[in-house]
Amino acid sequence: MQQLSVTDLAAWLADDSRPKPQLLDVREDHEWSICRLDGSQHIPMNTVPGRIEELDPAQPLVCVCHHGGRSMQVAIFLERNGFSEVFNLTGGVDAWAVNIDGSMARY
Secondary structure, three states: OEEEOHHHHHHHHHOOOOOOOEEEEOOOHHHHHHOOOOOOEEOOHHHHHHHHHHOOOOOOEEEEOOOOHHHHHHHHHHHHOOOOOEEEEOOHHHHHHHHOOOOOOOO
16 A cells, blocks of 8 residues: 555646546545545445445555545555555545645535
8 A cells, every 4th residue: 555645646637648546535424525536436434345346456546535544544455455556645635625626625
């Protein structure tokens, strides 16, 4: 599992020469309703083991939460379950709101 900064993710998403990663948001429903990264898939942390088949282990995957703690745990879990290119978004959606998209709601 690798750490990925919000600036590196923003550059990756803007680079049309690179395949886009899967964005997995593991926050709870009430958090998801406040804000989210465009194109992210919402699977709350406690449901990931039962829904792992919804994710493609052959594609790069970026795990996202509020600050990066829960997503790091999910990233480790996914790596242990056959996902080869897994990243944890350092600072989560909060860092994205502060450093990339100032219009994103914070909580």
